Amino acid sequence: MPTPLVDDFGREVTGVRVSLTDRCNFDCVYCHNEGLGDTRGPMDPQDDEMSTDDVVRFLEVAADFGVDAVKFTGGEPMLRDDLEEIIRRTPDSMETSMTTNGTFLPGRAEDLVDAGLDRVNVSQDALDPEAFAEITKSGAYEQVLEGVRCAVDAGLAPVKLNMVVFEHTAGYVEGMVEHVAENDGLQLQLIEYMPELTGRPEWNIDIQRVHDWLSEIAVRVEHREMHDRKRYYVGDADAASAASPDAAGLGMVEIVDPVENDDFCANCGRVRVTHEGYLKGCLNRNDDLKSMGEMTTPEIREAFREVVSDRVPYYGEYLVENDRGEWEINEEYIGA
Numbered sequence: 624m625p626t627p628l629v630d631d632f633g634r635e636v637t638g639v640r641v642s643l644t645d646r647c648n649f650d651c652v653y654c655h656n657e658g659l660g661d662t663r664g665p666m667d668p669q670d671d672e673m674s675t676d677d678v679v680r681f682l683e684v685a686a687d688f689g690v691d692a693v694k695f696t697g698g699e700p701m702l703r704d705d706l707e708e709i710i711r712r713t714p715d716s717m718e719t720s721m722t723t724n725g726t727f728l729p730g731r732a733e734d735l736v737d738a739g740l741d742r743v744n745v746s747q748d749a750l751d752p753e754a755f756a757e758i759t760k761s762g763a764y765e766q767v768l769e770g771v772r773c774a775v776d777a778g779l780a781p782v783k784l785n786m787v788v789f790e791h792t793a794g795y796v797e798g799m800v801e802h803v804a805e806n807d808g809l810q811l812q813l814i815e816y817m818p819e820l821t822g823r824p825e826w827n828i829d830i831q832r833v834h835d836w837l838s839e840i841a842v843r844v845e846h847r848e849m850h851d852r853k854r855y856y857v858g859d860a861d862a863a864s865a866a867s868p869d870a871a872g873l874g875m876v877e878i879v880d881p882v883e884n885d886d887f888c889a890n891c892g893r894v895r896v897t898h899e900g901y902l903k904g905c906l907n908r909n910d911d912l913k914s915m916g917e918m919t920t921p922e923i924r925e926a927f928r929e930v931v932s933d934r935v936p937y938y939g940e941y942l943v944e945n946d947r948g949e950w951e952i953n954e955e956y957i958g959a
């Protein structure tokens with residue numbers, strides 16, 4: 624296995640997140656679209672998207688640089704008809720996962736597994752059709768639940784449910800935690816609402832309150848190496864001694880809390896790729912986009928080395944805290 628590249632802050636790059644499209648059939652009120660703004664627009668395939676061959680060539684280079692995991696995302700990655708082919712052609716050395724809104728999983732989940740998909744995260748912000756409709760601007764609640772069932776049936780358990788915690792969803796957190804504790808094959812990922820790219824800071828809620836509550840009810844707590852994320856195991860205390868964290872009665876709840884969190888950024892080892900084929904060192908930045916040119920293998924290699932060498936932690940380096948406790952751009956990077 625090749626040795627991963629390391630950036631100037633000692634962070635090994637072991638994962639890539641590839642946005643396959645910025646099209647989407649939802650219009651979630653909070654959507655950061657992986658840092659690229661609005662998903663609204665035509666739903667048909669667009670000329671600006673990387674071709675199947677481009678994506679595969681990129682993944683081959685990443686694998687040569689020791690990257691061992693890829694996450695396909697978007698927009699809605701399942702709007703790509705060639706998704707199965709991309710997954711089939713992903714290097715075997717990589718763990719292959721996808722984050723999706725779930726609507727297209729019915730009828731396709733098995734094909735994705737056959738193609739080599741290892742894991743899936745499905746966004747589900749509430750167990751309430753009305754709240755779901757208000758957040759996603761879609762009426763596809765039942766379709767998403769069916770999508771989750773199909774993913775479990777196709778062998779993708781544990782399926783991670785992604786829930787953004789913000790003003791509209793705070794009241795549904797407890798119900799979602801119970802839901803994953805009571806149902807085998809599900810895990811929950813509570814994502815702190817990130818206002819950096821969407822505006823609306825008034826929707827923030829204090830994620831520390833969720834940590835505190837989970838610490839009280841959890842039977843076990845772990846730290847994940849990536850981002851130093853906390854994982855809480857909740858449910859039947861007797862199940863705590865069970866060998867598998869997915870044992871019946873024990874649900875795993877992971878918190879993704881990147882906002883103003885320099886520990887999170889200090890443990891961030893993933894490079895991003897936009898649907899148009901630009902490399903990006905950080906979700907929150909658009910001033911570090913790097914073209915891969917015509918996407919030949921040598922050009923991709925060169926751009927990959929450059930993006931890694933230019934990566935900096937967003938909180939703690941790109942943004943620094945001033946005397947008043949406010950985060951401001953480190954002047955080193957202004958106009959960089």
Ligand SMILES: Nc1nc2c(ncn2[C@@H]2O[C@H](COP(=O)(O)OP(=O)(O)OP(=O)(O)O)[C@@H](O)[C@H]2O)c(=O)[nH]1
Nearest residue numbers: 694696720722744785812814817879881891906907
């Ligand atoms: N700022 C920031 N946010 C992140 C990062 N990784 C994940 N997130 C947030 O968490 C959301 C969900 O991430 P996913 O792509 O579903 O999965 P993941 O948690 O990153 O990865 P797995 O746990 O391996 O499936 C992202 O869309 C972001 O909002 C990161 O590196 N930086």
Ligand SMILES: C[S@@+](CC[C@H](N)C(=O)[O-])C[C@H]1O[C@@H](n2cnc3c(N)ncnc32)[C@H](O)[C@@H]1O
Nearest residue numbers: 653654655697698699722723724746785816817
């Ligand atoms: C941009 S979506 C793309 C994949 C797919 N369309 C989906 O919704 O799962 C990836 C993840 O980002 C999360 N997300 C989007 N905007 C966010 C924000 N402002 N803060 C935190 N998470 C956000 C979504 O909930 C989703 O889980």
Ligand code: SF4
Nearest residue numbers: 647649651654698724
């Ligand atoms: S489904 Fe995903 S990409 Fe689409 S609007 Fe919602 S969060 Fe954004």
Ligand code: SF4
Nearest residue numbers: 888891905906936937
């Ligand atoms: S540096 Fe921080 S904000 Fe940027 S992608 Fe990594 S964890 Fe997210």
